[in-house]
Amino acid sequence: MNILVVDDNKCIRDVIGAMVLASEHQPIVVDGHVAALDKLRRLVIDVILMDIEMPEVDGLTLTRMVRKEFSQWIPIIFLSANDSARYLAEGIEAGGDDYLTKPVKEEILNAKILAMARIARMKQQLDEANKKLEMLSCIDPLTNVLNRRGLERELQESWQQNIKQRQELSLLMLDIDFFKAYNDHYGHPRGDQCLRQVATVLTGTLLKGEELLARYGGEEFVMLLPATSLSQARSRGRNIIAALNQAEIVHEFSDIAPWVTVSIGISSNTLGAKNPLALIEQADQALYQAKRRGRMQCVLFQKTTNVW
Numbered sequence: 001m002n003i004l005v006v007d008d009n010k011c012i013r014d015v016i017g018a019m020v021l022a023s024e025h026q027p028i029v030v031d032g033h034v035a036a037l038d039k040l041r042r043l044v045i046d047v048i049l050m051d052i053e054m055p056e057v058d059g060l061t062l063t064r065m066v067r068k069e070f071s072q073w074i075p076i077i078f079l080s081a082n083d084s085a086r087y088l089a090e091g092i093e094a095g096g097d098d099y100l101t102k103p104v105k106e107e108i109l110n111a112k113i114l115a116m117a118r119i120a121r122m123k124q125q126l127d128e129a130n131k132k133l134e135m136l137s138c139i140d141p142l143t144n145v146l147n148r149r150g151l152e153r154e155l156q157e158s159w160q161q162n163i164k165q166r167q168e169l170s171l172l173m174l175d176i177d178f179f180k181a182y183n184d185h186y187g188h189p190r191g192d193q194c195l196r197q198v199a200t201v202l203t204g205t206l207l208k209g210e211e212l213l214a215r216y217g218g219e220e221f222v223m224l225l226p227a228t229s230l231s232q233a234r235s236r237g238r239n240i241i242a243a244l245n246q247a248e249i250v251h252e253f254s255d256i257a258p259w260v261t262v263s264i265g266i267s268s269n270t271l272g273a274k275n276p277l278a279l280i281e282q283a284d285q286a287l288y289q290a291k292r293r294g295r296m297q298c299v300l301f302q303k304t305t306n307v308w
């Protein structure tokens with residue numbers, strides 16, 4: 001493990017450094033806050049051994065600085081010649097985790113380092129598990145693309161970014177045509193299989209890394225196209241219709257084609273939507289029009305789209 005030793009006294013740095021080395025860890029010794037923060041920014045540090053009384057910035061202040069700057073928890077053990085209860089309490093209050101009085105015994109130091117590292121490892125595992133759970137909660141288990149929750153999160157981010165970069169953000173809402181008839185005739189399991197196949201075809205039409213597909217609900221998908229103009233989005237919509245025609249996912253009970261087709265509503269942040277949800281709402285209105293006009297087609301949102 002990499003153990004950062006922060007102490008203004010060279011003699012103590014050398015002694016503690018030697019103890020850390022003897023315990024088969026890697027000591028990284030520094031004499032104050034500037035060097036300590038620099039090492040923390042550049043290296044992976046597993047435990048910090050922190051002197052309290054230091055000129056310029058003391059150990060308590062430096063601990064607060066570390067806790068503020070670094071989101072990942074690194075155990076901090078204070079080393080001080082002062083063993084007063086008030087000092088210990090202040091140290092813990094500042095964000096430290098343990099306290100050792102100097103002179104330090106090698107066995108005790110080693111045991112404390114191991115105990116802290118064990119807690120840090122457990123916390124890291126917990127953080128990773130949480131991250132995984134968070135990711136899973138944004139994925140649709142049937143099709144493996146983002147679910148509605150994941151879409152809303154990504155859309156919020158894309159929306160902000162595209163405004164900042166003054167780029168057009170287009171959104172396609174796609175709905176499988178006559179899917180009730182598909183389910184009714186082929187059964188729900190084949191309906192599920194069809195949703196997976198459609199998701200695969202749609203994913204295959206994504207071009208750039210920041211583009212994404214989500215299953216918005218039921219047989220509805222949303223495709224988010226950052227840095228894509230409305231006319232580009234329309235041609236992407238047409239490509240999707242062509243890709244599904246090519247995939248020929250048999251649907252004998254559709255009124256418009258012998259295979260599965262989609263209708264598409266398209267909106268963009270240039271059409272007056274004030275927020276991400278309005279962008280979805282506009283695409284939904286355009287989708288409604290695409291259905292009304294006969295399905296298997298793309299319709300762009302127009303302010304008059306919903307007036308008839």
Ligand SMILES: Nc1nc2c(ncn2[C@@H]2O[C@H](COP(=O)(O)OP(=O)(O)OP(=O)(O)O)[C@@H](O)[C@H]2O)c(=O)[nH]1
Pocket residue numbers: 175176177178179180181183187188189190191192195217218219291295
């Ligand atoms: N197999 C399966 N079916 C689903 C799922 N979610 C929704 N559906 C079905 O999707 C169908 C949607 O039907 P409708 O909303 O009437 O739409 P439609 O028949 O596609 O008609 P149009 O959209 O007007 O072309 C319903 O039969 C739902 O049961 C799912 O997860 N799996």
